[in-house]
Amino acid sequence: xxxxxxxxxxxxxxxxxxxxxxxxxxxxxxxxxxxxxxxxxxxxxxxxxxxxxxxxxxxxxxxxxxxxxxxxxxxxxxxxxxxxxxxxxxxxxxxxxxxxxxxxxxxxxxxxxxxxxxxxxxxxxxxxxxxxxxxxxxxxxxxxxxxxxxxxxxxxxxxxxxxxxxxxxxxxxxxxxxxxxxxxxxxxxxxxxxxxxxxxx
Ligand code: GAR
Numbered sequence: 001x002x003x004x005x006x007x008x009x010x011x012x013x014x015x016x017x018x019x020x021x022x023x024x025x026x027x028x029x030x031x032x033x034x035x036x037x038x039x040x041x042x043x044x045x046x047x048x049x050x051x052x053x054x055x056x057x058x059x060x061x062x063x064x065x066x067x068x069x070x071x072x073x074x075x076x077x078x079x080x081x082x083x084x085x086x087x088x089x090x091x092x093x094x095x096x097x098x099x100x101x102x103x104x105x106x107x108x109x110x111x112x113x114x115x116x117x118x119x120x121x122x123x124x125x126x127x128x129x130x131x132x133x134x135x136x137x138x139x140x141x142x143x144x145x146x147x148x149x150x151x152x153x154x155x156x157x158x159x160x161x162x163x164x165x166x167x168x169x170x171x172x173x174x175x176x177x178x179x180x181x182x183x184x185x186x187x188x189x190x191x192x193x194x195x196x197x198x199x200x201x
Contacts, residue, residue, distance in 0.1 A: 003030040003087040003199045005192070008094035009037050013044020015092035015114055018185035019192060020051045027189065030196045034084045036077070038096055056080060060096065074102035081106075087199055088112070091150060092188060095125060100152040110195050111150040112160065114188050116180050118144035119159050128177050135167045142166055143176075145183045147191040161191045 007016050016035060022028040035048035040057045048055045058080065063073040081089065082105065089106060091098075091113040103111065117127040121143070122134075131143040144164040151157040163183050167176055 003196050004033045004085055005030050005088045005090060006034045006036065006081050006084055006086040007032055007048075007090045007092050009035060009042055009044040009092055010039055010095040011042050011044065011093050013042060013047045013093065014181060015184055015188045016044045017047050018189050019090065019092070020047065020053070022189040022192070024051075028193055028196055029200055030088070030192070033086065034081065036081065036094075038094070044093070054084075071099050071101045074099045075105070078102045078105040088192070088195055089150075090114075090188070090192060098150060098152065103150065103152055112147055112191060112195070113150045113157070114184055115146050115148065116143075116184060117146070118142075118164065119146055119148070119162065120156075123156070128180055129173060132167070132171070132173045132176050135171075140167075143180070145180060145187050147187055160194070161187050163187055 007019065009016055019028065019032065023030060023032065032053045034054050034056060035044065036056045036058055037045050038059050040059065045055050045057070058077055060073055087109055089109065089111040091111070093114070115127065117131060122130045131140065134140045142164050144162060146159045146162045148159045149157040165180055165183055
């Protein structure tokens with residue numbers, strides 16, 4: 001059986017699509033067994049459905065409304081994911097931090113996160129916009145993309161792949177976003193491939 005991947009998303013899902021395409025073209029020897037979104041409006045859910053992948057919408061709000069903690073949410077999410085018996089969990093635009101309680105339930109498998117910045121730069125949301133603004137102020141000359149192991153701290157953890165991305169004076173924010181997304185789509189597939197190749201041996 002090929003390795004089982006669970007992908008967590010919050011939005012467009014273009015990186016999820018890159019993984020789906022790489023599986024379909026046999027670049028990746030694995031299967032996505034579940035796509036989880038914390039938002040029911042995430043377009044990535046449509047991409048998953050089109051690829052006939054099971055989806056789970058798992059929003060935080062009902063937990064908050066009931067006065068439940070973030071840890072309770074994470075543990076319930078982990079239990080749902082465990083039912084699918086994954087060998088790898090990929091955070092591809094998942095905009096929640098996963099707590100130690102979640103990570104402890106998956107100690108024996110890799111959990112990786114894609115982040116559109118270099119290590120220790122622009123952690124959290126809106127990273128590309130923040131890098132663009134920092135470039136305009138002369139604070140940075142380049143940005144990048146990384147895939148890293150997930151630890152209970154936002155966008156930190158051992159980097160597995162890092163690639164620098166140029167910023168040019170003539171760039172609009174949209175130009176930079178497009179350049180970064182192109183790198184991301186390649187890098188996430190490359191990193192998933194590295195892990196799957198190890199699992200397949
Ligand atoms: C990607 O740029 C990803 O690196 C970023 O969200 C976007 C999701 O795009 N993740 C983070 O900022 C994590 N802090 P997608 O939904 O089209 O794959």
